[in-house]
Amino acid sequence: xxxxxVVQTADRTIGSRQLAALLPAEVLARPGYRALADAVRxxxxxxxxxxxxxxxAERELAEAVGASRATVTGAYDLLRESGxxxxxxxxxxxxxxxxxxxxxxxxxxxxAGGYSADGDPGVDLAIAAMGAPEAGLAxxxxxxxxxxxxxxxxxxxxxxxxxxxxxxxxxxxTRRGLPTRPEQILVTAGAQQAFALIVSLLxxxxxxxxxxxxxxxxxxxxxxxxxLRTGSIAVSDTGWDMGIAESTLRQTVPRLAYVIPDFQNPTxxxxxxxxxLRLLAATRATGTWLVVDETIADIALDVTAPAPLASLxxxxxxxxxxxIGSLSxxxxxxxxxxxxxxxAKMITELTAxxxxxxxxxxxLDQLVALPLLDGMDAALPARLAQLRIQRAALxxxxxxxxxxxxxxxPPGGLSLxxxxxxxxxxxxxxxxxxxxxHIGRGARFGVDPGTFEHRLRIPYTLPADRLDEGxxxxxxxxxxxxxxxxAVGRPHWVA
Numbered sequence: 001x002x003x004x005x006v007v008q009t010a011d012r013t014i015g016s017r018q019l020a021a022l023l024p025a026e027v028l029a030r031p032g033y034r035a036l037a038d039a040v041r042x043x044x045x046x047x048x049x050x051x052x053x054x055x056x057a058e059r060e061l062a063e064a065v066g067a068s069r070a071t072v073t074g075a076y077d078l079l080r081e082s083g084x085x086x087x088x089x090x091x092x093x094x095x096x097x098x099x100x101x102x103x104x105x106x107x108x109x110x111x112a113g114g115y116s117a118d119g120d121p122g123v124d125l126a127i128a129a130m131g132a133p134e135a136g137l138a139x140x141x142x143x144x145x146x147x148x149x150x151x152x153x154x155x156x157x158x159x160x161x162x163x164x165x166x167x168x169x170x171x172x173x174t175r176r177g178l179p180t181r182p183e184q185i186l187v188t189a190g191a192q193q194a195f196a197l198i199v200s201l202l203x204x205x206x207x208x209x210x211x212x213x214x215x216x217x218x219x220x221x222x223x224x225x226x227x228l229r230t231g232s233i234a235v236s237d238t239g240w241d242m243g244i245a246e247s248t249l250r251q252t253v254p255r256l257a258y259v260i261p262d263f264q265n266p267t268x269x270x271x272x273x274x275x276x277l278r279l280l281a282a283t284r285a286t287g288t289w290l291v292v293d294e295t296i297a298d299i300a301l302d303v304t305a306p307a308p309l310a311s312l313x314x315x316x317x318x319x320x321x322x323x324i325g326s327l328s329x330x331x332x333x334x335x336x337x338x339x340x341x342x343x344a345k346m347i348t349e350l351t352a353x354x355x356x357x358x359x360x361x362x363x364l365d366q367l368v369a370l371p372l373l374d375g376m377d378a379a380l381p382a383r384l385a386q387l388r389i390q391r392a393a394l395x396x397x398x399x400x401x402x403x404x405x406x407x408x409x410p411p412g413g414l415s416l417x418x419x420x421x422x423x424x425x426x427x428x429x430x431x432x433x434x435x436x437x438h439i440g441r442g443a444r445f446g447v448d449p450g451t452f453e454h455r456l457r458i459p460y461t462l463p464a465d466r467l468d469e470g471x472x473x474x475x476x477x478x479x480x481x482x483x484x485x486x487a488v489g490r491p492h493w494v495a
Contacts, residue, residue, distance in 0.1 A: 014049060016056035016064035022048055023065065024450030031067035033074030039450075040075065041084050042426060042443070044095050048224065055085065055093045122436035123470035128265070128414040128459035130387075132332035136372060136379050144367035151363055159355050160347070161187025161339070162366045168373050169339045173323075178311040183344040186351055189361055191295045191326040191338040192218055198322055198340065199226050199256070201353045202289055208254040212240070214417075214445035214452055216265045216293065219258055232447040233259075235267050237408050237417075242275045246282045256289045262297035262306050266445050266457040267417045268410020270303065273312065280313050284320055294325040295338075298380060301388050302411040310341075319343055327369055329414060330380060336362070337369040387414070393464035394471070401475035415459040420478075423453035431477040437470050 019040075020028065027039045043049040056064070058072045065072075076093055079085040083098025160166060166182040173180035188194040203209065205227035211219065213232035223230055231252050233245040249257065259279065261271035271279075283290040292309045300306070310318040326338030340350060372379075391409070394416060398405060406419045420428070429441040442455030456474075460467060 012050075012052060013054040014056065016060040019043075019049070019056055019061060020064040026450075028065055031065050031071055033071045034078065036065070036067070036071060036075035037078040037082075040079060041082070042450075044084055044097070049095055051095055051097060053095050054091075055095065057092070122438065123462070123466055123473065125437060125439040125458055125462070125470050125474075127333075128457070128461055129329055129333045130383065130414075130461045132334065133379060133383065136375065137332065137368075140368045140371040143371045144364065147367055148364065151367070156363050157360045158187075158363065158366075159351050159360045161185065161361060162363065162370070165337075165366045165370050165373070168370055169325075169341070172373065172376075173308060173341055176305075176311070177307040178323075178341075180341055181344070184341055184347055186340040186342075186347045186354065187361055187366060188324075188326075188338045188340060188354070189336040189358070189365075190328055191293065191324045192222070193336075194324040194326070194338050194340045195219055195258070195291065195293070196222050197350050197353050197357075198289075198291055198324070199223065199228070201350055203228055203255050207256070208252050210248060210252065210254045210257040210288075211447060212259055212264065213447040214266055214442070214455075215258070215447070216260060217440070217444040219293070220445075220447065223258075228255075230447050235264055235269055237267070237269075239269045240271055240275055242278050246278065249282045249286045249288060253286050254288050256291060257283055258291045258293065259309075260293045260296070261309055262294060263299055263410060263413030265293075265296060265413065266415055266440075266455075268408070268413040268415065270306070270411050271309075276309050276312050280309070280317065280321070284313075284317060288320070290321045292321060292323045294323055296329050296413050297325070298330050298376070299384070299387065299414060300412040301384055301391065305412075308341075322346065327372060330376060330383065331372050335365055335369060335372075337365050387460065390460040390462065390464060390467065391416075394458065394460040394467045397468040397471040398458075401471050402478065414461055415457050418456045418458050420454050420456060424478075425453045425456055428456070428474070428478055432474055435473040435477045437473045437477070439470075439474065 022043055023036075023039050027035050040049070040055075044051070055061070055076075058069050058076060061067075062069045062072045076085065076087070080087060080093075084096065085093050086096055087093045163182065165187055166185040169185045169187070170180040170182045186194075186197075188197065199209075199222055203226055207228050208231060209223055209228045210231045210233060211223070212235045214235065220230070231248055231254060233248055234241055259271075261276060261279075263270055279290070282288075294308065297308075298305055308323060310321040310323055313321065321342075323341040324338065325341075327335055328338070340347065342350070395407075395409065398407065398416075398418070404421055406421070407416045410416070425441040426443055429439050432439055440457045442452030442457070443450065445455075445457065446452045458471075462470070
């Protein structure tokens with residue numbers, strides 16, 4: 001790919017210029033062998049360089065980064081020693097993961113049964129999602145059980161989704177101000193599958209796409225897997241710069257734009273109505289498909305939940321908008337039920353793609369989802385009240401244990417986007433593992449390598465006592481210098 005961001009080519013080789021384009025500027029400015037090894041290791045852990053990909057020859061990479069061959073040799077030696085690459089005479093040097101490490105997105109959930117060597121259950125601050133509402137889930141299961149026998153007498157294949165659930169999702173869109181028919185809804189196995197289906201249908205390797213920066217890490221993974229060229233629209237503490245967004249869209253004319261306008265993940269920002277109108281107009285003018293992620297739209301803590309972005313378009317002016325959502329954030333991530341709202345024609349095309357992948361969704365999950373969705377307006381206030389309590393608890397813990405960090409309290413969403421004041425996020429996240437805390441470092445949410453190293457995303461989805469324990473351990477890792485795991489043989493902060 002031209003901009004060097006997608007690195008898994010047909011022969012599973014990354015060129016020297018491609019790899020150099022992914023390296024942070026500070027590494028290219030002063031390419032020491034430890035810094036180079038650290039940077040390549042981070043690219044592998046982030047998924048920016050795929051596993052089992054052949055790295056450039058030492059001489060070629062040395063020329064591309066402006067370093068001596070000895071520097072590259074030293075970096076490759078460190079990576080081999082730490083298990084991030086393997087070499088075989090005559091075959092080259094290939095990327096891999098050390099024993100006990102997992103790829104991005106497949107980490108062990110410390111709070112859900114993973115234990116450290118001394119039996120400590122740890123604190124999982126990497127997952128911005130709540131546990132299931134027990135009473136509501138039990139009632140939904142009972143109602144699903146009553147309906148299951150009748151459906152069990154059928155083959156059970158509903159590639160578009162159960163008709164009743166499609167109608168319920170469509171009705172909810174309509175009540176929120178966006179008139180929707182059931183044939184405009186595709187039920188999916190969560191919002192991530194919804195996004196992957198959209199990308200698979202609309203994009204081809206090499207196409208340009210635009211996302212916010214920072215943005216949802218798993219969406220970035222899907223775009224990289226599809227080998228797309230990714231441009232970005234910055235989202236800061238003050239929100240979106242719509243002037244730059246419009247300019248980016250005009251200049252790049254991307255195939256697809258992906259945005260989270262409602263309590264943006266990870267920043268928590270809420271896009272104002274006038275900016276939504278400008279985004280609708282700009283994407284329509286460039287012929288860009290606008291994918292709106294509403295997964296967190298109902299987590300409105302200090303404001304009224306916004307109407308769907310597509311509802312702001314004039315009649316016939318939102319056909320290029322595709323909206324995705326799910327029950328993962330409002331109810332439970334273990335219930336894999338999401339949806340896509342688009343034109344009826346687009347839904348038919350997406351369903352054809354979906355059938356080639358998994359035929360149909362789980363009937364049982366959809367039966368459970370139906371009463372949860374019908375009762376959402378009654379059940380959600382209690383969930384939001386609990387989140388407000390936990391958000392306040394997290395703020396108090398941060399003020400007590402890490403007063404030098406800074407953050408803004410978002411009007412909704414599930415996490416704080418915390419500024420550490422120095423670019424140590426990745427190293428702190430590794431130190432935190434030794435302290436029994438798993439957390440999402442800022443770089444996981446950045447479009448470009450090496451960005452947001454001064455940030456952590458810290459969810460407030462755990463009980464207050466667990467949040468405080470997690471922040472206490474993070475603070476100890478930050479202040480007391482818990483030894484950094486010797487991933488590349490260096491026991492101190494890495495760039």
